[in-house]
Every structure is written in structure tokens, then in C-alpha cells.
Amino acid sequence: MTNERDFVQDPSYKAKDPEKEKVIKKLGEMITDRYAVKLTHSLGVDDPEYWALDDVLTKEEAKFLLSFKKTRVNYKPEQLAKMNNMSLEDTQKMIDHLVWIGVLEMNRENPEHTKQYDVPIFVPGSAEFMMMQDKLTDEHPRIASFFNLMTQMPLEGMTPNIPMGGAGVGMHVIPVEKAIQTQSQSVSVEHLSHWLKKYDKYSVSQCTCRKQQEMRGEGSGEVNGEFCIGVGDMAEFLVDRGTARYITYEEALEVLERGERHGFVHQTTNIDGEDKIVGICNCAPGVCNALRTSQLYNTPNMSRSAYRAHVETDKCVACGKCVEVCPVGAAKLGQKLCKKDGSKVEYPLTLLPDNTKWTADNWNVNYREDAKINCYDTGTAPCKANCPAHLAVQGYVKMAGEGRYMDALKLIKQDNPFPAVCGAICNRRCEDACTRGTIDKPVAIDEIKKFIAAKELNESERYIPICEKDDGGMWGADYKMAVIGAGPAGMTCAYYLRTRGYDVTVFEKEDRAGGMLMNGIPNFRLEKSVLKAEIEVLEKMGVEFRFGVEVGKDKTISQLREEGYKAFYIAIGLQGGRKAGVAGEDAEGVESGVSFLKRVALGLSKDGNSDTVKLNGDVVVVGGGNVAVDVARTAARSTDGKVTMLCLESEKEMPAAADEVEEAKAEGIEVKNGWGPKEILTKEVDGQIVVTGIVFKRCTSVKDSDGRFNPSYDENDTITISCSNVLQAIGQSAEWGSLLEGTKVELGRGGTAVHDSLTFQTGEPDIFVGGDIGHGARFAIDAIADGKKACESMHRFVHKGQSLTIARDKREFIELDKDDISVASYDNTPRQVAGVKAGDAKGTYHDLREPLTQQQIIAESKRCLGCGATTVDLNRCIGCGLCTTRCEFDAIHLTRDLPGCTNMIRCEDKIGPVAKYALKRNFKILFSGDKNTK
Known part of the structure; x- marks a missing residue:
């Protein structure tokens, strides 16, 4: 990260024209807001005020600007011509050029309503106007650093003494209007509608803060575009200088509404006095100079509105959506349950300078990282913390209980586009961690999700996101994205890339989407009609699928680059099986479990019956994970013989879900624990080596003293099982083919791709990886979580100047301490159990599991203890109201706590309020001690 205080003047600089140096220094001292420099006339060539003006102005232009004597004083062209002994024609040419540069500002604030001109301050003012002019910044890229420094340096010594409302130092937060509509004590200037109705002209222009950070290589993924609305004379000024275009009132409303939708903060200028602004910005928190400066100096008074957010804990469900959108990290997740001693968890407030001596030690230099801390160290709801995708579990459980099924679906799909899939096959880490499980049994979270998702299987009720x-x-077409592999990771990445406006193509070597969901997981666990319905949503969104295309063979990555693809997400999964490394593995009848499942899945897809793939005789399945259980249960449907499943782990250590193991046993599959393969027995029949049995040896321990997988055996304790088929489900392997040829992607342990753990970027900058091919075999929900993270990285990568890490939401959550909680009361309804359809499970490939009934959903939702909740740090909150736009439970509201923040003060008049507040503050520090007011 570039130093916030970086100076970019060449240390070997020497003025070519001493007279120009003198003029530029004088002009810089006139314009600057750094009072120490202004009063002492100490501006040097290393100061940004000097080198920026020296870059863009001639000596004659600087002299012309000095004729204004001071900033923000208006003159007509006729007056300026006389003051500079110039013809009116030459004066107008000079004015037009200086307006183009941005060091002169036009307004019509005079009785004749004619054009007049003034020299603006740097910020808000000429630094921004210069940044708007693309040709100028192309020629003078140092302007970006100049703009950054001018938002900070003038405020360094002043920030602790700035009273509520900022005293006219810059931008001012204005709340989301619908968040304060019921506030009877609100005043007109706190409403966006007031400002739009006050003016008759509107323009829209690019965001100079976004552009500045892009040029400095410190963008945070909030890419530049048309975000800033100019009003009145400012709109005309910006259009005249070619940096904006006129828009209608309705279009201005659309800009504001879209800004709220994408989580941008509304801010107005606060330098022209009462009831005057020049524009409304939709500010991205990771790059906005006003927000960044107040966060850097830990002084939210500089820009906050009159409001602060308050949470009604009883209504809050810890969905975390307010936390995600909070621009300053004021909202974080915590808990609402008391500790065992009956006390509540106390959450700290950020220290403010009100009653505290304020030095650089109090600044928050890591503010861009701190703003994205989701959870207090004391933790929050374990369901959300333990879900790899961190779904809003309490939220959709609550909505389901209230019958708000489509709302619940939308909430889930903010983090998981495949809720029906996960409802069928998830390994339910949320339930394993559920606080309710410490009382009796966990909430049936996955069954509730399955019920919600089933509503979307009806095509007329599907949710298609914006x-x-x-x-x-x-x-x-300039930003095409390529996803290689149509499994859960790849399709999730494609889903979220599409929601962010990208043309996405998914390349899949098979003839259908789904990956192992479609070609590996048996139908009796995941009905393919369910998966197809969720894939159809991606197609309706506009995601393109190209089937039968194996990248590396049919198309190379190099060729795809030539076709215009800017970034690649490789999510091909682990398609191969692993061998045990014992004698006899090459015999007929030995097959990997993955291969077997795929054969069955493809056979079912062709004719829909179970006779396509048949096994003769007894079957032994080697392995103890969920895949092994799937293999064993599928084998039981494919043979008339006996199926036996053996694994290294003890019954308690088995990685497979306990309920799936029980289902396997109920289908007649024998499970033997604590055995590892020693040798596959074979014989020759008609010239072919075939399986006759398998020898197992006793596994005495699976892991070594360091906890690593390193099995130990008793070679003398063996058993022999006769069989005709051995299906090995002891792991999966990577099958890269020629995909990586010509790239710098490196392979690591297990043949997976080496990549950055946060960004998923590989040694080839435009290639990202995720899912099993990135980290080894896990579960669908892990792949889904990876897909969304990869989307964020790819989005940032394809736009110049965007950092892959700055201000990134790392989505890290901590679960509360379940050993130190007190549950005073709870609904004692037992966990609801789903029914089973009539039929012989072993005799069908269909899923016989029934969803919960609507009545059961209502009952089950009440079992949730609602143990998590959002907590707002009132000292940090700036009252933007974005949190209220994300809350679907009416649990967070704005309250007008700080009416003084509504004050609007002219820039020239700020010394009085600042000095008055500084005196009051220093008096409090002196006589009441150095402590924070809460």
C-alpha cells in the first residue's frame, strides 16, 4: 500500500524559471488550506501545492490567478480584463483554458445571473476539477497524488478540533431518505429530495476519488464511472468544461437509488453556507477521500450526518447484511445471549478525541482493513461462523417461520446460488455448531433451506437477481470472463460475476453443467431435476455455457485470451480416483469410486433406469467418507450381491455424515471400521486377471502424534473378504490434461494448483483457481464459498489500478463461547423430522426423502435461539443509513442523536467554530482528565 503521506516531487528538482517558481509559490500559498503554510509563507518545491500547480500552469496563467488576491471571490470577465490589462477576448481565452484545467470555477451567484469566476480552494475544488479532466491527468499523473494529499495534509492538526458537522471542511454525509422519512424532527437539508427539488439543472460525472485511487494503484474494487451529480451552476460548469453531461431529475433519482443498491454513501458538499450545495456524490467507502480521511484520523465528526444507527436486538437475526454494507465498520456481529453469570457481553466504543489528547498514535492507519472486520472477538451465531459461505442462517430461518419464502430465498442467494442443492447434500456444519445442540438437538437448518429452495423449482417463482x-x-465485450468447469465452484463464480455486470462464459468438457453434482452424486441424494432448475436460473441471467469444450484440448487459454477473455477461473474439480498402492489394483473388477459414480450418472441420464450399469457378485467399497457411502449405496442398487464397506477410521472417526452411514446400513450395507487394504486377490479367467477377493489389515491409528494422516497397521491381524468388485473411494486426484500448457501455474500437493489463499490468484496473474482443484476434496458448500471469493478477485483484476486486497471483506467470523452462555427460556418443541416417501430405497434411484411440511417449518423455526445480533459502535457510526436498506427485519433504525451535524458553514467562516470547539475541548481535557465520552 502506498504511504498516505507520499511526496512525489523529484528530489533533484530545480526550477528552470526562478520567477515562475516565485509566482507558483505565492499562488500555492494563496490557495492552500494549510494555515501554517499560508501564514508563514513557507511553501517549498517539495510541497504538493507547488509541484501540482507548476505542472499544469504557465507563469502567465499563475500571474493571472494571483490577480484574484484570494480564493472564492467572484469576478466578471470584464473586471478580470481590466485587472490584468488584457483585452476581453484574450481574457476570455485565458478564463476558458483555466476553467478547462480546473483552477477557475464558474458560478452565476449574482443579481444578473451572469457567469462569474473565482479561484477555488484545492479540496473541495480545483484538485477535483483537475482530476476530472482525463487529458490533463494523462499528461500529469501526479495530480492523483496531489488530490490525495490535499484531502489529508490541511486537516492533520485540525481534525480533533472539528465540531459536529465538519465546520465546512468538505463532504457531508446525508442519510438514505427512506431511513428518516418517519423522523418528525428531521429538517429539510437532511433529505435528498430537498436538494434535488431546489435546483433546476443536474449533471452526472465520473468520481474523482475512484479515479484517483485507480491511478495510484489502490482501488478497492469500486470501479470508476458516472456517480457524481452536479446541481445548479455546478452542473453547468462541469458540462461546459466537458467533464459531465446533463441528466434529468428522474435520472438523478436513478443514480441515487442505484448507489444505495450497491452500497454507496450519499454525501453533499458543506462549504458554501446554509442551504447550499454544489453536488451529491455516491461515495465508495474504500476510495472516497472524505470517508478515508475521517477514518484515517479517527474523527467521524468531520463528515457524519445528524443520525446514528441503533439496533433492536430482539428483532435482529445476525444476518450480517448491515455489517457487509457499513462503510466505516461501525456495525459488527456479536451475541445477544447472556453469559453464565447473567451478565451481558460488553462491546467497546471507538475512542474519540472529544475528551482525549489526540496524536498520530490515535490515528487508524489500518482503517481500510479494520472497516471490513465482520465480528467481535467474543463471537456471534455459530451457524453463520461455521458455514463456509457464511449464510445468513438465523435470517432465513426466521423468514421461513413467517412464511416469507421468496424473501428467504433472496437472502440465501446473496451467498449461495444453489440452496436446493445444499439442502439435499450439505454436510451441515451449521447444524454441528448450532447453539441449540447444547440443549437438545440442533435446529434442522438444512431441512428449512431445502423447504425454501423447493419453492423456486416452480419456474414461475424463480428469483432472478439484478x-x-x-x-x-x-x-x-471488453471485460469478458471465462470459467473453466461447470461444477459448484465454477457456476457460483459465474453467477456472481453476472450479477456484477459481466459477460461470462462457462466452458465444460461434458455435455451438461453440474460437475460432480450432476455426474457424481447419486440421484437418490440429489435429484437432477433439482440441480437443473437452479442451473436454469444462471441461463436466464445470461450466463453462457459451452458444453463439450475441453480447454487445453479443444481451446487453449492462449486462444481464449485472443478471443477477448480477460480473466479465467479454473474450477475443474478432482475428476480422477486414487489407488491404495496394493497388489492386484490393475485387475478387472477394480475401479475408482468416482469413475463408477460417473458411469452410473451418465447411464441414468440416457435412459433413466438402473439397469444401464450392472455389477456382478459381491462388492467391497474401500473408504469411509461421504463419497464412499455414495459409492456403496449406488453399488447396492447395481448388484444382486452383498456390499461391504471398510475404512481405516473407527465408527466415531469416520468422515462420512453419521445419518448417511445409517442410511447405508439400513439398505443392507455392512460397514467394518478400522481396516486398510493389504492386497487384492486375483485369478486368471479366460486370459483375463479378475478380482476374487481382498485382504485387509488392522489399522491401529489413522494419524500420528502431530495429528497428520499417517496410518499405522498391525500387519498380522488380517481379514479376507471374497468379492468380484472392488470400488476404491479413498480420495480423488487431479486430471489437468493440457489445460495448463503455456501457463505459469504451478502444481502443489496432490496435484492441486498453487494459489494465494485470499485472492485465489495463481502464478499466472489472469488465472484464478478454486474448489477441489485449488485445495483438495471438500464439499459443495466449500466450492460455493470459493466461487464467490474468486468473483471478487476477478472483478478487481480486470480493471486497472484495483488492488486485490485493499478494503477487501475477508468474510471472517468467530463463534460465540457456547461454554459461557445462559439460555433463560426457549421453545421446547422437539426437532422436526422429515418424512420418507413410500418405497424400497434400495430399489430406486430417486430421493425418497420428503421435505418438512409448512407446519413443521413454523415449529422448527421457533426452536432457533437467535443467539447472534448486530451491535453498532455509536462512536464510529456516520449515519448514512445504508444498514437500514439491507435489514429485512426492521431491526435497525436511524435516530437523530446529533442535530449539530446539520449545521452548514461557509468555508471562509470555519475558523470561528473550530476555534470555539477547540477551546471547549481542551478545557474539558485539562479539567476532566484524558478520557473518552460514551
Whole structure:
């Protein structure tokens, strides 16, 4: 990260024209807001005020600007011509050029309503105007650093003494209007509608903060576009200088509404006095200079609105959506349950300078990282913390209980586009961690999700999300994204890339989407009609699928680059099986479990009956995971013989889900624990080596003293099982083919791709990986979580100047301490159990599991203890109201706690309020001690 205080003047600089140096220094001292420099006339060539003006102005232009004597004083062209002994024609040419640069500002604030001009301050003012002019910044890229420094340096010594409302130092947060509509004590200037109705002209222009950070290589994924609305004379000024276009009132509303949808903060200028602004910005928190500066100096008074957010804990369900959108990290997840001693968990407030001596030690230099801390160290709801995708579990459980099924579906799909799939096959880590499980049994979270998702299987009720980039529309052909592999990781990445406005193509070597979900997981666990319905949503969104295309063979990555693809997400899964490394593995009748499942799945897809793939005689399945259980249960449907499943682990250590093991046993499958393969027995029949049995040896321990997988055996304790088929489900392997030829992607342990654990970027910058091919075999929900994270990285990568890490939400959550909680009361309804359809499970490939009934869903939702909740740090909150736009439970509201923040003060008049507040503050520090007011 670039130093916030970086100076970019060449240390060997020497003025070519001493007279120009003198003029530029004088002009910089006139314009600057750094009072120490202004009063001492100490501006040097290393100061940004000097080198920025020196870059863009001639000596004659600087002299012309000095004729204004001071900033923000208006003159007509006729007056300026006389003051500079110039013709009116030459004066107008000079004015037009300086307006183009941005060091002169036009307004019509005079009785004749004619054009007048003034020299603006740097920020808000000429630094921004210069940044708007693309040709100028192309020629003078140091302007970006100049703009950054001018938002900070003038405020360094002043920030602790700035009273509520900012005293006219810059931007001012204005709340989301619908969040304060019921506030009877609100005043007109706190409403966006007031400002739009006050003016008759509107323009829209690019965001200079986004552009600045892009140029500095410190973008945080909030890509530049048309976000800033100019009003009145400012709209005309910006259009005249070619940096904006006129829009209608309705279009201005659309810009504001879209900004709220994408999580941008509304801010107005606060330098022109009462009831005056020049524009409304939709500010991205990771790049906005006003927000960044107040966060850097830990002084939210500089820009906060009159409001602060308050949470009604009883209504809050810890969905975390308010936390995700909070621009300053004021909202974090915590818990609502008391500790065992009956006390509540106390959450700290950020220290403010009100009653505290304020030095650089109090600054928050890591503010861009701290703003994305989701959870207090004391933890929050274990269900959300333990879900790899961190779904809003309490939220959709609550909605389901209230019958708000489509709302629940939308909430789930913010983090998981395949709820029906996960409802059928998830390994339910949320339930394993559920706080209710400490009382009796966990909430049936997955059954509730399955019920919700089933509503979407009806095509008329499907939820299709809005797909657009931050400033509307789509990115188009210049930003095409390629996803290789149509499994859960790849399709999730494609889903979220599409919601962000990208043209996405998914390349899949098979003839259908789904990956192992379609070609590996048996139908009796995941009905393919369910999966197809959720895939159809991606197609309706506009995601393109190209089937039968094996990248590396039919198309190379190099060729795809030539076709215009800017980034690649490789999510091909682990398609191969692993061998045990024992004698006899090459015999007829030995097959990997993955291969067997795929053969059965493809056979079912062709004619829909179970006779396509048949096994003769007894079957032994080697392995103890969920895949092994799937293999064993599928084998039981494919043979008339006996199926036996053996694994290294003890019954308690088996990685397979306990309920799936019980289902296998109920289908007549024998499970033997604590055995590892020693040798496959074979014989020759008609010239072919075939399986006759398998010898197992006793496994005495699976892991070594360091906890690593390193089995130990008793070679003398063996058993022999006769069989005709051995299906090995002891792991999966990577099958890369020629996919990586010509790339710098490296392979690591197990043949997976080496990549950055946060960004998923490989040694080839435009290639990202995820899912099993990135980290080894896990579960569908892990792949889904990876897909969304990869989307964020690819989005940032394809746009210049965007960092893959700055201000990134790492989605890290901690579960509360379940050993130190007190549950005073709870609904004592037992866990609801889903029914089973009539029929012989072993005799069908269909899923006989029934979903819960509507009545059961209501009953089950009440079992949730609602142990998590959002907590707002009131000292940090800036009252933007974005949190209220995300809450679906009416649990967070704005309250007008700080009416003084509504004050609007002219820039020239700020010294009085600042000095008055500084005196009051220093008096409090002196006589009441150095402590924080809460």
C-alpha cells in the first residue's frame, strides 16, 4: 500500500524559471488550506501545492490567478480584463483554458445571473476539477497524488478540533431518505429530495476519488464511472468544461437509488453556507477521500450526518447484511445471549478525541482493513461462523417461520446460488455448531433451506437477481470472463460475476453443467431435476455455457485470451480416483469410486433406469467418507450381491455424515471400521486377471502424534473378504490434461494448483483457481464459498489500478463461547423430522426423502435461539443509513442523536467554530482528565 503521506516531487528538482517558481509559490500559498503554510509563507518545491500547480500552469496563467488576491471571490470577465490589462477576448481565452484545467470555477451567484469566476480552494475544488479532466491527468499523473494529499495534509492538526458537522471542511454525509422519512424532527437539508427539488439543472460525472485511487494503484474494487451529480451552476460548469453531461431529475433519482443498491454513501458538499450545495456524490467507502480521511484520523465528526444507527436486538437475526454494507465498520456481529453469570457481553466504543489528547498514535492507519472486520472477538451465531459461505442462517430461518419464502430465498442467494442443492447434500456444519445442540438437538437448518429452495423449482417463482455494474448497464465485450468447469465452484463464480455486470462464459468438457453434482452424486441424494432448475436460473441471467469444450484440448487459454477473455477461473474439480498402492489394483473388477459414480450418472441420464450399469457378485467399497457411502449405496442398487464397506477410521472417526452411514446400513450395507487394504486377490479367467477377493489389515491409528494422516497397521491381524468388485473411494486426484500448457501455474500437493489463499490468484496473474482443484476434496458448500471469493478477485483484476486486497471483506467470523452462555427460556418443541416417501430405497434411484411440511417449518423455526445480533459502535457510526436498506427485519433504525451535524458553514467562516470547539475541548481535557465520552 502506498504511504498516505507520499511526496512525489523529484528530489533533484530545480526550477528552470526562478520567477515562475516565485509566482507558483505565492499562488500555492494563496490557495492552500494549510494555515501554517499560508501564514508563514513557507511553501517549498517539495510541497504538493507547488509541484501540482507548476505542472499544469504557465507563469502567465499563475500571474493571472494571483490577480484574484484570494480564493472564492467572484469576478466578471470584464473586471478580470481590466485587472490584468488584457483585452476581453484574450481574457476570455485565458478564463476558458483555466476553467478547462480546473483552477477557475464558474458560478452565476449574482443579481444578473451572469457567469462569474473565482479561484477555488484545492479540496473541495480545483484538485477535483483537475482530476476530472482525463487529458490533463494523462499528461500529469501526479495530480492523483496531489488530490490525495490535499484531502489529508490541511486537516492533520485540525481534525480533533472539528465540531459536529465538519465546520465546512468538505463532504457531508446525508442519510438514505427512506431511513428518516418517519423522523418528525428531521429538517429539510437532511433529505435528498430537498436538494434535488431546489435546483433546476443536474449533471452526472465520473468520481474523482475512484479515479484517483485507480491511478495510484489502490482501488478497492469500486470501479470508476458516472456517480457524481452536479446541481445548479455546478452542473453547468462541469458540462461546459466537458467533464459531465446533463441528466434529468428522474435520472438523478436513478443514480441515487442505484448507489444505495450497491452500497454507496450519499454525501453533499458543506462549504458554501446554509442551504447550499454544489453536488451529491455516491461515495465508495474504500476510495472516497472524505470517508478515508475521517477514518484515517479517527474523527467521524468531520463528515457524519445528524443520525446514528441503533439496533433492536430482539428483532435482529445476525444476518450480517448491515455489517457487509457499513462503510466505516461501525456495525459488527456479536451475541445477544447472556453469559453464565447473567451478565451481558460488553462491546467497546471507538475512542474519540472529544475528551482525549489526540496524536498520530490515535490515528487508524489500518482503517481500510479494520472497516471490513465482520465480528467481535467474543463471537456471534455459530451457524453463520461455521458455514463456509457464511449464510445468513438465523435470517432465513426466521423468514421461513413467517412464511416469507421468496424473501428467504433472496437472502440465501446473496451467498449461495444453489440452496436446493445444499439442502439435499450439505454436510451441515451449521447444524454441528448450532447453539441449540447444547440443549437438545440442533435446529434442522438444512431441512428449512431445502423447504425454501423447493419453492423456486416452480419456474414461475424463480428469483432472478439484478445484473448490472455499479453505475448501471453491463461491462460488455471488453471485460469478458471465462470459467473453466461447470461444477459448484465454477457456476457460483459465474453467477456472481453476472450479477456484477459481466459477460461470462462457462466452458465444460461434458455435455451438461453440474460437475460432480450432476455426474457424481447419486440421484437418490440429489435429484437432477433439482440441480437443473437452479442451473436454469444462471441461463436466464445470461450466463453462457459451452458444453463439450475441453480447454487445453479443444481451446487453449492462449486462444481464449485472443478471443477477448480477460480473466479465467479454473474450477475443474478432482475428476480422477486414487489407488491404495496394493497388489492386484490393475485387475478387472477394480475401479475408482468416482469413475463408477460417473458411469452410473451418465447411464441414468440416457435412459433413466438402473439397469444401464450392472455389477456382478459381491462388492467391497474401500473408504469411509461421504463419497464412499455414495459409492456403496449406488453399488447396492447395481448388484444382486452383498456390499461391504471398510475404512481405516473407527465408527466415531469416520468422515462420512453419521445419518448417511445409517442410511447405508439400513439398505443392507455392512460397514467394518478400522481396516486398510493389504492386497487384492486375483485369478486368471479366460486370459483375463479378475478380482476374487481382498485382504485387509488392522489399522491401529489413522494419524500420528502431530495429528497428520499417517496410518499405522498391525500387519498380522488380517481379514479376507471374497468379492468380484472392488470400488476404491479413498480420495480423488487431479486430471489437468493440457489445460495448463503455456501457463505459469504451478502444481502443489496432490496435484492441486498453487494459489494465494485470499485472492485465489495463481502464478499466472489472469488465472484464478478454486474448489477441489485449488485445495483438495471438500464439499459443495466449500466450492460455493470459493466461487464467490474468486468473483471478487476477478472483478478487481480486470480493471486497472484495483488492488486485490485493499478494503477487501475477508468474510471472517468467530463463534460465540457456547461454554459461557445462559439460555433463560426457549421453545421446547422437539426437532422436526422429515418424512420418507413410500418405497424400497434400495430399489430406486430417486430421493425418497420428503421435505418438512409448512407446519413443521413454523415449529422448527421457533426452536432457533437467535443467539447472534448486530451491535453498532455509536462512536464510529456516520449515519448514512445504508444498514437500514439491507435489514429485512426492521431491526435497525436511524435516530437523530446529533442535530449539530446539520449545521452548514461557509468555508471562509470555519475558523470561528473550530476555534470555539477547540477551546471547549481542551478545557474539558485539562479539567476532566484524558478520557473518552460514551
